[in-house]
Amino acid sequence: MSCNSTTKKTDNNSEKQVENFDWLLGNWERLHEEPGKETFENWKKINQNEYSGIGFTVQGSDTIKQEKIRIAKQSGKWILTVKVPEETESITFPITELKYNEFTCTNDSLDFPKQIRYWKNGEKINALVSGDS
16 A cells, blocks of 8 residues: 655745545554454545544454544544444544644543554554553
8 A cells, every 4th residue: 555645835835744644544454463353444535524444353254343433624623533333422532643644642531542543654554542641
């Protein structure tokens, strides 16, 4: 999978990275999963202000875990939203740090996870879910 960066010029001729998550697009498989399980995350772009993802884990022919993920710009701020079938409400994580090919989102009101971080590492996407913020 290749990543194309998009830049725009500001009035003072310096370049600024355009806010997007296009580097996240595609179908990804988790490495180093527990034996007998496979975990996947698939992302698509809805429009310039919204991305939709689905994460799921299969064991044999059964889906044992699933979550719908959304990144959307709301009131000028990027928000990551996670919805799992067993919960009635979605969980939101405001994106607190956005850099080229990486972002961190935080929700300190939760016990776990408090922070989710994604970053591109060569041809791989890394994700870290932690209880620390």
